[in-house]
Amino acid sequence: MIDLQIKEHRDSKLPLHVSGAFDVKIPWQEFIDNINSSYKEESDQPEKSDIKFGRVGNVRFYDRMTMVIDYAGTFPYTGLNKIKDQISSYGLNIIATMSLISLTNSEETTSKHCDPYDVFYLQCIGSVQWSVWNNETRQDFVLNPGDFIFVPAYLDHEVTSLSPRTALSFMVR
Secondary structure (H helix, E strand, O other), rough: OOOHHHHHHHHHHHOEEOOOOOOOOOHHHHHHHHHHHHOOOOOOOOOOOOOOOOEEEOOOEOOEEEEEOOOHOOOOOHHHHHHEEEEEEHHEEEEEEEEEEEEEEEEEEEOOOOOEEEEEEEEEEEEEEEEEEOOEEEEEEEEHHHHEEOOOOOOOEEEEEOOOEEEEEEEEO
């Protein structure tokens, strides 16, 4: 059922928000452990000039209190393989996995932007608001633990933390 919804939303270039689709039980400590291990890694990604941030290892620090952990798919999060299998069952091929961590609330964690791949974003701890634009029409979605949003490539979007939070973001085809 969800695989058909994703195909339909991909074809129509519309976001898909599904509440409670995943039983996520990844503890905060695993996200903190990922920060610690990623902090020590050597980064091989070029700097992006359009986003202002600093980098230590594979941890990108935005201007605010939000971190993006590159290569998060290599870290042994509780249930990550089960999550990936469920996403794959929707007919999606995972290209990259990132971990997102915000330590504050009510903060815009990404400015309005678009991605060259479809995004499958799974909320793990806390809550966020996704704003997605299709042409000039803006839709807002609040995500809580276990919720996901699928956003087709090249749709403008921004994310605002509503509480301290963690999430996994998958670039998919």
